[in-house]
Amino acid sequence: MSKYVAAIDQGTTSTRCIIFDRQGNIISVGQKEHQQIYPQPGWVEHNPDEIWKNTLEVIAGARINGSIAASDIAAVGITNQRETTAVWNRRTGKPYYNALVWQDTRTGDLVNQFAREGGQDRFRAQTGLPLATYFSGLKLKWLLDNVPGLREDAEKGEALFGTMDTFLIWHLTGGIHGGTHVTDVTNASRTQLMNLQTLAWDPEMLAAFEIPRLMLPLIKSSSEVYGSVVLDVLPNVPIAGDLGDQHAALVGQTCFEPGQAKNTYGTGCFMLLNTGTEMKVSTQGLLTTVAYKFGNDPVNYALEGSVAISGALVQWLRDNLGMIEKSSDVETLAKSVEDNGGAYFVPAFSGLYAPYWKADARGVIAGLTRYVTKAHIARAVLEATAYQTLDVMKAMEKDADIQLKSLRVDGGMVANETLMQFQADMLDVPVVCPAVTETTALGAAYAAGLAVGYWKNFDDLRLNWGIAHTWDPKMGSTQRNKLHKGWLKAVERSFGWED
Numbered sequence: 001m002s003k004y005v006a007a008i009d010q011g012t013t014s015t016r017c018i019i020f021d022r023q024g025n026i027i028s029v030g031q032k033e034h035q036q037i038y039p040q041p042g043w044v045e046h047n048p049d050e051i052w053k054n055t056l057e058v059i060a061g062a063r064i065n066g067s068i069a070a071s072d073i074a075a076v077g078i079t080n081q082r083e084t085t086a087v088w089n090r091r092t093g094k095p096y097y098n099a100l101v102w103q104d105t106r107t108g109d110l111v112n113q114f115a116r117e118g119g120q121d122r123f124r125a126q127t128g129l130p131l132a133t134y135f136s137g138l139k140l141k142w143l144l145d146n147v148p149g150l151r152e153d154a155e156k157g158e159a160l161f162g163t164m165d166t167f168l169i170w171h172l173t174g175g176i177h178g179g180t181h182v183t184d185v186t187n188a189s190r191t192q193l194m195n196l197q198t199l200a201w202d203p204e205m206l207a208a209f210e211i212p213r214l215m216l217p218l219i220k221s222s223s224e225v226y227g228s229v230v231l232d233v234l235p236n237v238p239i240a241g242d243l244g245d246q247h248a249a250l251v252g253q254t255c256f257e258p259g260q261a262k263n264t265y266g267t268g269c270f271m272l273l274n275t276g277t278e279m280k281v282s283t284q285g286l287l288t289t290v291a292y293k294f295g296n297d298p299v300n301y302a303l304e305g306s307v308a309i310s311g312a313l314v315q316w317l318r319d320n321l322g323m324i325e326k327s328s329d330v331e332t333l334a335k336s337v338e339d340n341g342g343a344y345f346v347p348a349f350s351g352l353y354a355p356y357w358k359a360d361a362r363g364v365i366a367g368l369t370r371y372v373t374k375a376h377i378a379r380a381v382l383e384a385t386a387y388q389t390l391d392v393m394k395a396m397e398k399d400a401d402i403q404l405k406s407l408r409v410d411g412g413m414v415a416n417e418t419l420m421q422f423q424a425d426m427l428d429v430p431v432v433c434p435a436v437t438e439t440t441a442l443g444a445a446y447a448a449g450l451a452v453g454y455w456k457n458f459d460d461l462r463l464n465w466g467i468a469h470t471w472d473p474k475m476g477s478t479q480r481n482k483l484h485k486g487w488l489k490a491v492e493r494s495f496g497w498e499d
């Protein structure tokens with residue numbers, strides 16, 4: 001019997017391969033960052049070939065150059081940054097263009113054009129999503145309209161579209177020699193091209209965005225065998241799990257009950273609430289999305305509050321301003337003062353996502369006086385993530401008519417104790433961090449392991465979840481409300497900046 005399950009986590013900043021044992025312990029990790037390409041303000045691209053090369057390297061790295069035998073790996077699951085849109089040629093494997101990253105805002109004009117007739121929510125009933133620069137459908141339309149020859153090739157079935165899961169599975173299963181062209185329901189639910197009820201490509205959406213059907217992958221469940229790896233890096237290992245990274249984190253956190261929620265703090269931060277088999281269309285600026293679908297089991301839906309910039313703001317402080325040397329330094333600086341000194345930082349770098357969906361918003365720092373120091377700014381940077389999460393939680397509670405009792409958290413920023421305490425204070429509920437914080441990769445491993453019988457059922461997985469740390473709220477309501485009011489004022493100042 002195989003000892004392990006592997007997961008490939010193709011994220012916004014890096015690609016990781018993690019090998020887990022049956023208890024969900026991490027056995028080994030391979031990781032490599034890729035280049036962020038910013039050709040113009042608001043444009044963000046990745047080179048798909050670089051990501052593919054890195055994927056091979058990180059798998060080899062996680063196998064510790066062969067010391068973990070492929071036969072010891074029962075299955076591999078894929079999880080990925082969502083919405084990021086790649087197009088490549090079926091016969092040569094060559095990308096037609098760099099992948100357009102989820103944060104890219106170049107489809108702003110298309111969003112306005114479509115919203116002019118019927119408003120921002122005109123496709124919400126069938127796709128769960130508002131019109132926004134975030135989702136893949138309009139990114140694909142932009143590529144088809146702007147890359148010479150692409151539309152012709154797509155209509156002939158020569159050009160393929162995929163989110164990063166699709167791109168990697170196609171390569172791992174043989175690429176130009178007959179690779180499998182598939183995606184899963186969670187990734188497909190972020191394209192704005194899939195109907196959330198039928199779980200199939202929606203003819204109305206394809207017609208509206210002028211997307212040739214032949215270039216789209218087959219939509220599968222999140223947990224089944226899609227094919228096997230044909231390459232020496234992981235020979236004959238079945239690829240048996242595929243989930244967008246935030247959906248994978250929900251699974252990794254074992255949020256299988258309706259009413260359970262998790263928030264993942266990475267480049268952006270994404271809160272998902274499991275709403276069960278019932279699809280709820282949001283009236284509060286949240287997204288309706290597929291939570292997961294295991295094989296032939298019924299689909300589960302989720303409400304999602306997507307925040308584009310959280311850890312990315314810390315990176316910006318480090319890389320663009322040089323104010324800190326490494327991400328963790330933001331905590332030392334922030335802790336050196338008692339509060340934000342009246343300063344608020346609204347990181348609307350890609351517009352504002354949930355619950356506002358303002359493509360014309362841009363970043364602002366508000367409340368500046370001569371009193372404010374860089375330590376206050378560092379504090380405002382961390383607080384921005386907590387306020388954005390509070391806005392999302394309030395929307396979620398209204399939409400789902402529930403009151404959250406606690407929030408499960410994960411992602412790179414949970415290392416920041418100051419942020420986690422402030423988050424608990426702002427939400428006024430305990431914030432709970434599990435022992436394995438690599439929940440995204442773990443969720444993909446769970447999906448793959450369940451498909452091949454490595455784990456039997458959800459109970460097996462629930463047994464693996466344990467608490468490492470809980471932050472309890474300590475702040476009084478007067479202080480909390482005062483801070484939140486300041487934040488909301490600053491948010492308003494960010495609106496309407498882009499013409």
Ligand SMILES: Nc1ncnc2c1ncn2[C@@H]1O[C@H](COP(=O)(O)OP(=O)(O)O)[C@@H](O)[C@H]1O
Binds near residue numbers: 012311312327412
């Ligand atoms: N101690 C810390 N304090 C604040 N932010 C941090 C800290 N450690 C990491 N981060 C931020 O977390 C993000 C990385 O988290 P990760 O979950 O790996 O992101 P992703 O999956 O989006 O690539 C980066 O944006 C980084 O700036």
Ligand SMILES: O=P(O)(O)OC[C@H](O)CO
Binds near residue numbers: 010246268
């Ligand atoms: O790669 P991450 O962790 O930044 O996640 C990106 C999200 O999937 C975007 O929707």
